[in-house]
Amino acid sequence: xYSWFRQVDDLLRGRRTAPEILSKGEIPLPLxxxxxxxxxxxxxxxxxxxxxxxFSRENPAYAQMLASTVKLPALxxxxxxxxxxxxxxxxxxxxxxxxxxxxxxLLVGVTVVNATVAASxxxxxxxxxxSTTSYPFMILLNVVLLALAGAVALTFxxxxxxxxxxxxxxxxxxxxxxxxxxxxxxxRPEPGPLDTPPVRPPAEAIxxxxxxxxxxxxxxxxxxxxxxxxxxxxxGSPNMPFEWFRAREGNFFxxxxxxxxxxxxx
Amino acid sequence: MRVAIQHCDELLRGTARFRVxxxxxxxxxxxxxxxxxxxxxxxxxxxxxxxxxxxxxxxVVFSGVKAPLLLLATTAVCLPxxxxxxxxxxxxxDLRESLQAILCGQAGLSIALASLxxxxxxxxxxxxxxxxxxxxxxxxxxIAALAGQIVISRYYRPLIARRGRHRIALYTWxxxxxxxGIQMAWMLRPFVGSPYMRSTFFxxxxxxxxxVVVFNLIAGT
Numbered sequence: 001x002y003s004w005f006r007q008v009d010d011l012l013r014g015r016r017t018a019p020e021i022l023s024k025g026e027i028p029l030p031l032x033x034x035x036x037x038x039x040x041x042x043x044x045x046x047x048x049x050x051x052x053x054x055f056s057r058e059n060p061a062y063a064q065m066l067a068s069t070v071k072l073p074a075l076x077x078x079x080x081x082x083x084x085x086x087x088x089x090x091x092x093x094x095x096x097x098x099x100x101x102x103x104x105x106l107l108v109g110v111t112v113v114n115a116t117v118a119a120s121x122x123x124x125x126x127x128x129x130x131s132t133t134s135y136p137f138m139i140l141l142n143v144v145l146l147a148l149a150g151a152v153a154l155t156f157x158x159x160x161x162x163x164x165x166x167x168x169x170x171x172x173x174x175x176x177x178x179x180x181x182x183x184x185x186x187x188r189p190e191p192g193p194l195d196t197p198p199v200r201p202p203a204e205a206i207x208x209x210x211x212x213x214x215x216x217x218x219x220x221x222x223x224x225x226x227x228x229x230x231x232x233x234x235x236g237s238p239n240m241p242f243e244w245f246r247a248r249e250g251n252f253f254x255x256x257x258x259x260x261x262x263x264x265x266x
Numbered sequence: 267m268r269v270a271i272q273h274c275d276e277l278l279r280g281t282a283r284f285r286v287x288x289x290x291x292x293x294x295x296x297x298x299x300x301x302x303x304x305x306x307x308x309x310x311x312x313x314x315x316x317x318x319x320x321x322x323x324x325x326v327v328f329s330g331v332k333a334p335l336l337l338l339a340t341t342a343v344c345l346p347x348x349x350x351x352x353x354x355x356x357x358x359x360d361l362r363e364s365l366q367a368i369l370c371g372q373a374g375l376s377i378a379l380a381s382l383x384x385x386x387x388x389x390x391x392x393x394x395x396x397x398x399x400x401x402x403x404x405x406x407x408x409i410a411a412l413a414g415q416i417v418i419s420r421y422y423r424p425l426i427a428r429r430g431r432h433r434i435a436l437y438t439w440x441x442x443x444x445x446x447g448i449q450m451a452w453m454l455r456p457f458v459g460s461p462y463m464r465s466t467f468f469x470x471x472x473x474x475x476x477x478v479v480v481f482n483l484i485a486g487t
Binding site for chain 1: 342343344346347349350351353354355356358431442445446449450452453473474475477478481482485
């Protein structure tokens with residue numbers, strides 16, 4: 001277990017998506033480690049999310065708590081399943097020579113980043129859940145925290161893809177550019193996952209890849225948001241009985257606008 | 267006592283053991299000690315509103331205990347998010363320095379609070395308005411937070427110069443800390459203690475959300 005956490009830590013630090021590794025066309029993210037980890041980290045956030053069902057009503061709804069805990073990793077993984085084929089196709093289109101399984105490994109890695117950032121916000125969520133009875137506030141707080149986590153994860157993905165596009169398959173890396181005055185501390189910091197690659201990418205390839213990846217990120221964000229809406233209730237309205245799933249109506253964006261209005265008392 | 271004051275002075279000025287480059291020799295236990303000792307001084311002053319009976323003395327003790335609790339609990343709630351964010355931004359190598367900067371900032375905030383204690387006491391002395399006391403304390407906390415930011419920014423300057431991304435981490439920390447801190451203060455209330463209510467450690471009413479309360483106040487619902 002400890003070594004699994006070490007591997008997640010390596011991923012977050014960007015050691016597993018370093019340009020030297022990517023240039024070999026490998027993505028060293030074993031699925032048998034990272035899939036369970038994305039589920040585990042998702043469970044942690046879901047657990048804090050489920051607290052609301054315990055503290056907001058007179059009879060704690062343990063079933064809702066369990067449902068929240070389980071649904072959160074399901075949200076991450078189902079979004080991945082729905083969007084994976086399109087990323088793979090786009091990826092192949094722009095000439096990123098990642099194999100099918102390498103693309104999948106990369107995306108599971110992104111899911112792990114998403115779930116880890118979300119889980120690290122868990123204490124903040126739990127703290128507000130303990131002290132809040134307002135249902136609209138909790139919904140919006142969850143939306144904001146998950147959106148932040150999603151934004152970090154997608155930035156991670158975009159940077160990795162940019163590195164991949166910048167590193168032609170099988171070519172050795174050019175040496176690092178000389179350090180500038182600002183960049184001369186005693187030790188040179190290890191490049192993080194979001195740092196720009198030390199090689200100069202061909203400009204036109206990057207531009208094309210970037211726009212397609214941006215479209216894909218948009219798709220991922222929209223599907224993720226709507227998936228969350230389909231799987232609701234996550235938090236559980238204190239005025240409604242527990243259900244595993246609610247009737248299929250409306251969409252995520254209508255609902256968020258409605259909740260903002262509710263919170264403002266309009 | 268003299269050593270303690272000297273440490274506070276060095277921390278505020280950023281000299282000697284607390285100078286910007288001296289990461290490894292910075293005595294972090296002193297920083298924690300400063301928070302634990304200095305913050306209650308202001309807490310006690312804050313709780314001394316309408317001090318007219320022995321019963322009100324309890325508020326002084328309660329507020330004294332709650333002041334460092336407010337700072338440390340807020341930090342504890344925000345740390346996991348800050349840790350993961352630093353990791354993803356690729357700033358884990360500097361984590362030790364970042365955490366020291368944050369801790370020093372809290373100590374700076376505590377010292378600034380304590381230094382404003384006499385002013386608060388003077389304000390209580392010259393006015394009996396409970397609302398006035400609340401607003402005055404809000405202003406004092408805002409000023410002290412500014413002092414805390416100055417200290418944090420001083421230690422962050424070399425980090426930002428080394429890697430610009432530290433700025434994102436720092437601003438995220440400020441945002442998280444303020445967001446959680448306001449709610450934490452609301453949960454831990456009363457700090458000043460209404461003269462019409464008994465002194466209690468926590469309010470007896472159920473927990474509520476500061477932001478929702480403020481929204482309702484503005485919307486008048």
